[in-house]
Amino acid sequence: MKRKEIRLSGAGGQGMILAGIILAESSLFDPELYVVQTQSYGPESRGGATRAEVIVSREPIDYPKVVKADILVCLTAESLNKYGQEVAAGGVVIADDSFAGEDYSPPEGVEFYSLPIIAKARDEIGLEVTANMVALGAVDHFLPEIDSDCLEQAIEKRVPEGTEEKNLAAFRTGQQLLSARV
Amino acid sequence: MKRKEIRLSGAGGQGMILAGIILAESSLFDPELYVVQTQSYGPESRGGATRAEVIVSREPIDYPKVVKADILVCLTAESLNKYGQEVAAGGVVIADDSFAGEDYSPPEGVEFYSLPIIAKARDEIGLEVTANMVALGAVDHFLPEIDSDCLEQAIEKRVPEGTEEKNLAAFRTGQQLLSARV
Amino acid sequence: MAEDINRYLRQDKLPHIWCPGCGHGTIMANMLRGFARSRLDQDKTVVVSGIGCSGRATGYLDFDTLHVTHGRALTFATGIKMANPELTVIVVTGDGDGAAIGGNHLIHACRRNIDIKVVLFNNSIYGMTAGQFSPMTPTGATATTAPYGNIDQNFDLCELTRSAGATFVARGAAQQPRQLIKIFEKGFAHRGLTFIEAITQCPVNYGRRNKLGGARDMLNWQKEHIINQTKYESLAAEERQDKIPSGILYQDKREEYTERYEKVIASARGSEN
């Protein structure tokens, strides 16, 4: 495995950056894995689009940004629109089903999953803000490099105190979304 | 006349800079004359040695500082000691007689005048601070380029209001010091 | 009926990007209501702001507006006012912008009593940079740079500006919009350095970290703690402890700076003849 590029995109407040950090932090448990996580906010520190990027690799990582994502997650139509074509062949796109599907077609050789991420978070977990963890659960499926356990540990460490259970539940819900489908 | 370099040196408070300015300003009346006047203070804005330099010329003046003075005035032993040898052949050195004479010997071809400048200011004018004007009067003698009248006008313009007469008197006293001797 | 403020707003820049429940919008709206009442000329009014969430106000206000470096708005405003004393010059600043890095300009503008209207949005925190303590953060509160509780004491800015020489000093709060409008109306009518401290809530970077609840709770805190000056004065010393007086706290008629400069001009012209 040379490097795997993951891009998590959405709107400010959807917690994509936290999801990125957790993803990156889960790599701590594997001494062989290199990881770099970056983000970009809009020019305003609040609102607007946000994007977190994580690259994992078994070799030192030079360029720290995603060139073509191996895994792309989009929680807004805007982000799918913006990044939907910058996906590597063999990669996957995961988008929320509230908007995704209609006019999006993935590039050649890219799998596309339109999943009820936000809906599950809202309806099953009862907290829409856990959509980021649901999404992470879905991503887990395509990340054999990282142990699901490690991800769970990273979640426990990084989410606000008292919300660990909800977030773990959301994560697992996300995992199931795909194990059910793929 | 290429350029004539005049250096007026003394201690802070002796008004050598003012004398230099007056000398420079007297050139205003001659449209053909170029003039540049510089000064240096000690690092402290008060006390210490001060030095004013004036260069007059019928050609534009490039280097604005005195290299070898054509006329050197020293009101302190320290300044005579410091500048006494940097005088051009054919030049003159004018120093106050309170200290000058003993261990000073001018360079080849330089005339030396030890004059009672401070004494005259103190005793005849009754104001020691007018020594600078006495000195200027002495300098006048060696400055055919500048009309004595112009110097007098410049004095009237630059000295503090109310002191014009004393300063002019001091200037004339200085003139006589030399016309009497030379 | 409340004044229409839309004519003073750049409609195409709205909605603003202040957070939900941020009091900055309330202060700005009531500043405009006060401005409307003052009947000053919109075309002859310049608003200057520094950097901070509060500083964003100039982007929304339909005047000549200038958004400068952090803490320096008053220096630019001074140049504008000196250059053209006909202009109404308003400075919008924050408690960090105006009282931390900009504190010196504030006291010197007060000292000169130059006719600039300074509106300081005091939310007790550096909002824009996400929650470091400011010179107006209460002792004991937590902030990202005061994880063990703030040991700094905060300024009483109204005291400070008055003692520096301001001739109109007032304090209002988002929770008391009617008083605020009146303060602004009077403040805009005053000729001289006008200092208005407007207490406002930052639910995101102050309220949340200090467990003060949301915007609504923070407004209720204001309601309980900010009381009218006359009422404040009637209280015993112990009762005053946790109270903050509001209203027009001080007003005075010292000659204004640009007027005094007119006299310099007159005397310089006189001395020329």
Next chain:
Amino acid sequence: MAEDINRYLRQDKLPHIWCPGCGHGTIMANMLRGFARSRLDQDKTVVVSGIGCSGRATGYLDFDTLHVTHGRALTFATGIKMANPELTVIVVTGDGDGAAIGGNHLIHACRRNIDIKVVLFNNSIYGMTAGQFSPMTPTGATATTAPYGNIDQNFDLCELTRSAGATFVARGAAQQPRQLIKIFEKGFAHRGLTFIEAITQCPVNYGRRNKLGGARDMLNWQKEHIINQTKYESLAAEERQDKIPSGILYQDKREEYTERYEKVIASARGSEN
């Protein structure tokens, strides 16, 4: 017998280069007399000054001394005191250095109530740069940059520092050396931000231009205009007009900054276990 000050002076740097009749020397000498009385440790005392004639004091004082940028002495002093609270830290500043460019650092040091002793040599002018007006130049006085008379109002620095949070505020004058010594003695014993305004004469760049006579006349002016606080308070408002109160004007016991920081250390260490 008056205290011997020579042991606090760098003999090889004297005589100092202040002008004849300059009050800075008188203030410095009496500061040292006050220091001698306070019995503080000379080796554990640091004096910091900015730029100005007043700032030259550090060159003459036999302590650890630091002569920094114009207006910033308090910022360096804050670093020194925070680093090592055992040290006695004194700042010597001028009315330009401390109240013009350095005004912000002054009010913030007051706000923190950090244990620094600020001695402001107020000669109502920028002495070193040869006579431009300062924030302490009286309105109407002339200065090289106020050829038509100064239109700025001056600060009441004691009012300002008190309202900013200083816990020891005093004013003395060169003309009243005994009071000055007492003020310094008490000020050096105080723990917290100590602000001492020392009124002094600049015969060369203030007196001469304003036709106030020489040093002796300027001292007589001080004698007539600077009166003890208690006496001042007994005067009617009109009588106070041209008078300036002196003495220890304010003192208070708020907890000092480095002491408060010790608690942060304690709580951080506690939270670690």
Next chain:
Amino acid sequence: MAKKGRVKLVKPDWCKTCGICIEVCPVEVLELGQDRIKIVYPENCVGCENCELSCPDFVLKVVDENEE
């Protein structure tokens, strides 16, 4: 002080659902909707303008009842 008036949403899109208007309303007029405020009981409105003056987002305006 306003005459008897009635509250309107003049800039409904600008609402950020902070709930401040609800807090300051002396009667029951307003309720939070999904992504903006809703005027639920307009008839209760006493035209006090509290909401208008407190809204940080310039959403509400009390208009003269007769003007409608």
Next chain:
Amino acid sequence: MAKKGRVKLVKPDWCKTCGICIEVCPVEVLELGQDRIKIVYPENCVGCENCELSCPDFVLKVVDENEE
């Protein structure tokens, strides 16, 4: 307060002839010389220390009369 003492020029070279000491002296003791202060009537000195405390140049010191 000083006991009965007598004024001395401890740093005579440092005097800048500003005359302040003369101004503050209650009796006639001091006079300006050419380039420094002179103690002309030492016997008049009451040891009040006014001059010592006011001199900007640390020139004067009042010493215990007995110490001499």
Next chain:
Amino acid sequence: MKNKAGDKIKENQARIMLLQGDEAVVEGGLVAGASFFAGYPITPASEIAEGFAEKLPALGGKFIQMEDEIASMGCVIGASLAGEKAITATSGPGFSLKQENLGLGIMVEAPCVVVNVQRVGPSTGLPTSPSQGDVMQARWGTHGDHPIIALSPSTVKETIDLTIKSFNMAEKYRIPVILLLDEIVGHMREKVRIPSAAEVEIVERKRPRPEDREEFNPYQETEDHIPPMPDYGQGFRYHSTGLFHDKTGFPRGKSEDARLLMDRLMAKIDENLDDIILLEDDLKGDEEVVVLSYGSTARSAISAVTRARQEGLKAGWVKLMTVWPFAEDYVARLADRVKEIVVPELNRGQLIGEVERAACGQAGISGIHRYDGTIIPPDEILDKIKEVS
């Protein structure tokens, strides 16, 4: 009504006076129409403040002494936006303090003049001694990329001329212009003729017409890259900010806007190098050695070259009056045909770096450096000319 300075000075006759360089900034400024000064005293620049304090009010102009140099810089930019021709003056320590607001002035494109009368640094250094130690700071002192114009006179007469040029370039290109004096030029007195305003070209900023108020874009790209600029209070109600912004003046946070704005700001200068780069030379075409200098040092250089020629050496001189933008092409061409370029400077070697860069190995470069507060005498330059000839 607002007082407009400059009205009066225009009627003035040319005058011949003995002036210090600092005073020449005042006289030149008034000829150029300076109507506003804000500053804070500092040696050796205080005389500029003092001159304006005395002379501006009689002309209806304004002088204000601010609490520090940061405030002075802000004040000058504010006055400029309100329509004045504004100027401030300082020396190294104050110039360091002005840097942040200088960057703001560049971003909002406020015409103004910033004088730095250089003394020896760093820090307090040698306050009363001359230096050319802030030349690189004039280019790079504020953070971030930015265009800059900096002029540096070598005589009192040139100080008048370059002060006028500074105002003109500021107005023409909507940019703060740095005028770099050194203590020698600032404090030396020379007999000079102050021209009347009628004799010299005076540039006023382009102002929009009142009818442009509709749909006004204050930071619009234009053919010359310089958008017209209204005064505050003329009803344009426009926005200026130190953030990157588009033509409307508002930040949109698009990276494209940052690039476009920066390109326009640089293009204002880069496309007008011929107008902006002022220099004088005395070259016969057969030079082996050329002395390149600026400021007071140029006077020593000219003196040295004159003597070198008298002694039969093939020497020439170049005097830069514009130090920034640097006369890169000129120096490159020069380097192609001479053996050595000698660069005397009152610093440890600053502009010489630019000469080396431009010369690109085509000529030898040697420096003469003084940084102890004394000046370089012609002899020393002459020796160097001989050494490298």
Next chain:
Amino acid sequence: MKNKAGDKIKENQARIMLLQGDEAVVEGGLVAGASFFAGYPITPASEIAEGFAEKLPALGGKFIQMEDEIASMGCVIGASLAGEKAITATSGPGFSLKQENLGLGIMVEAPCVVVNVQRVGPSTGLPTSPSQGDVMQARWGTHGDHPIIALSPSTVKETIDLTIKSFNMAEKYRIPVILLLDEIVGHMREKVRIPSAAEVEIVERKRPRPEDREEFNPYQETEDHIPPMPDYGQGFRYHSTGLFHDKTGFPRGKSEDARLLMDRLMAKIDENLDDIILLEDDLKGDEEVVVLSYGSTARSAISAVTRARQEGLKAGWVKLMTVWPFAEDYVARLADRVKEIVVPELNRGQLIGEVERAACGQAGISGIHRYDGTIIPPDEILDKIKEVS
């Protein structure tokens, strides 16, 4: 008793963590013995202040938030003179404000570290976007001639290492050291190993012995040009000033003293270039094109060169970790043997000027410049390599 930080951190074990560059400054600083932080918040450097605010007090160190950046710089120098290892952090606007006091720090030779996490300037610019736009300012931002050391990391790991080096060099050479991050490095997270203090070299300033108190000359010339430095309160009663001074610390106003002091200050650095100039390269010896870069851009460069080689091009890379003093000799030698040096920078061309100067026409130099807040992707560098190959 005075609390001494650093005692505790030394016992710490090495740890593996996911850290932002800003956090790495904190961790690296603590390993190096940082015991004092003074600062003022600013994006994108605030996390450094926040980290020290949290971590210092538990180690007996001190954190103080000052009223502005000027004050922060003064405070740090004061703490340094009192014996602490002191650090401050800011971004462009604050870095501009620190310049005057930075010069004072250089003059009094106060060891300390000044971090600038670069965002796009000038002025407020683009506060949340990365830039390398303050590189020239780091060299020339304060007035007057002066030596400077500036390091710039490209990874989070390097940030730890270079923070430690910054403290070490500050202590060793008695000079403020600039640590130039860019927003990318400041905000990116990487998995890193934080070494224990025992593993790394930690330098402490030379302190005089108590018996040196007699006849102590705080600014004495020494063999290594670095005079020993006591802490305040140790009874040395010495004087420091921003004026030029002699070995005693006092100004005598002699021009000779200015020259001697400046020469010593420069010699401290110039005679230790081998120790100070840190760089890495990957050169096989047959390169035609070498990409020279620093900071986050170096990562793109390495990526591009790796690909270029895979495609058979003769390419290599150099990564500067020390940007000032500039690796002049190294670049000169490089230029002698390669065809082209490519210099990608997140600015309009800053350090490339130094490369041009050092290359002296011996190699072609081409730049890749981004100044819009986005970063340079490897593709763009690869294209350039191909273009010039």
